[in-house]
Amino acid sequence: MARTPRERHEPVDLATAEVVxxxxxxxxxxxxxxxxxxxxDAGRMRVVHLDDLPDPDDRPDAELAVIAIRRRGDGPTFHRAQEAAExxxxxxxxxxxxxxxxxxxxTRLAPKVERTLTSEVLHQIGAASATSGFRRPFRDLRSRLGLAGLRASGVRVFRITL
Structure with a gap:
């Protein structure tokens, strides 16, 4: 089955990107x-609590959004992530x-887990901004083991589109 072409994001420069x-x-x-x-850049970062509504005066210019949700027993996490993205x-x-x-x-996020989580989020950003779906960033054995460690500790990282 052939993949349908989709519009890809330009590479995200974290030093100059607006981030939510x-x-x-x-x-x-x-x-x-x-x-x-x-x-x-901390000056280009907006931190919004999950239950707060964004300020209507803010401009829609953020190139990257990272949503972090703690899984509890009160419903599917994917739906909570979708609601937060909306x-x-x-x-x-x-x-x-x-x-x-x-x-x-x-899960308690220890410093080593935090570093592995940061590298996985950066990998997902690189994969989202790859020029084609077939030229994604390569995961070496160390990053694959880190991802397996994240999954074993109860941490999942994925991208969504609206």
Missing amino acids: LTGTQDLLPVLRAAAVRAGV RIEPLLAPNAVRVVVTVSGV
Whole structure:
């Protein structure tokens, strides 16, 4: 079955990109620290709590959105991620990359897990902005083991489109 062509995002330059971070209250500080460590300019970063509505005066210019949700027993996480993405839609550019991080309710994000999570989010951003679907960034054995470790610890990272 052939893949349908889709409009790809241009490569995201984290030093100059507008970024929106949203998620549950306990994960926002971790997400913010990881974004700064990855090279995101703190002045270009907007942090929005999952339950807050974005300010209607904000311009829709963010190229990247990272949504972090802690999984609990109150419904499917994917639906919560979709709702969060729809809620911050007014802040995003039309072809913005949306990366979702879900964390198990019992998982504590230790510093080593945070670093692995940061590299996986960067990989997802690179894969979303690859020039073709067949030329995605290569995962070496170390990054594959890191992804397996994330999954084993209850952390999932994926991209969504609206």
